[in-house]
Amino acid sequence: MVAVLDFIRESAVGDLVSWQHQLEAARRFSLSPALVEGIILDNGLLPARYQRNRQTISQSGQRRLFHSRVAVIGCGGLGGYIIEELARLGVGTIIAIDPDVFEEHNLNRQLLSTPDNLGEYKVEAAFRRVSAINPAVTLIARQCSFTADNAAELLTGTVVAVDALDSISVRMELADACSALEIPLVHGAIAGWFGHITTQFPGDETLQSIYGAEKSCKGVETSLGNPSFTPAVVASLEVAEVCKLLLGQGTPLRGRQLAIDLFSMEISVIEMNGGDLKRG
Amino acid sequence: MRVTVKLFASFRTGRFEIETGDYPPGTTVADVADKLELPRNELGIMMINSRHVKLDRVLNEGDTLALFPLLGGG
16 A cells, blocks of 8 residues: 555646556556545545546545445436536446436437447446546446335445436435435436426425325426436536535535526526525 | 416416416415316425415415426436
8 A cells, every 4th residue: 555655646746646647556556446546535635637626626525525425316317417427526436226228219318328329228328438437436337226125225325315216206215215314315307498406304305395295206297308408407406416415515405496497597496494485 | 366376387388477366265276276277287386475385275365376397307
């Protein structure tokens, strides 16, 4: 460990360690790029790929992201962008959960889908994508449906869970599981030009407030569909929430829901426990 | 009695954004939704004067009712 740290320190320019040197350290000392990234960050240095995160995310914040585990439930429209952004952000471990394969009707919006990978499991595409864009991030692919029964096992060690599901009934199971396991849940949902996002902390019944006693699986997206831009917007807002929760900084959407209307270009803030309905 | 209804997202299509109208005493949220031909299974958040309410809630003079569609996609 001393030898690898010496190598890293000698190759650093200022406090930045280039990807080339990170890979060389991994090769020379038979370590994974992820392990080397941990050594870099644990010793006050920064992988050079994160230099533009600076000011927004400090070196210690970057270290915190690396040592965090985030679960993304659903790898479709929202999930594809969420996984991309978490990996580029430098979140160390991402658990990607989805039972499905890509189909042609996913191509209009799902970032991880291409004509060449139709029929491939979405979590496998997520694994390949993350390996390509940030090999220091560990993506754990779980090709299965999220249920109340496997929730505890799937979410073990998770600091934050991200809702990228397309089913309201499964969302409610996820919300209940997150409360029981004391994991904050960042929720997003989309339909057509519209979306909403909020963050449920353990014990809050935020998703109950949104969906109430609704037992159906789908919302108006069944008639409106989903274009390319709505999942990108809502996914990015969800990742911003995740980033704040992991860093313990900023003001999360606790007890508030953003209702996004891209057709009228309006964002409404709904106070979940009553209060003013503001237009942003 | 006078009630203001605010519609959001897809509920505005073919309807309105905000409209104040006369409703008979005893009108419920469900009555307003039915009058506007908003399918029950599409109703998401419903608020009167910024407070969350259910379908059977009776409206009062001067209330503002806000209706959001149910979004479930991902």
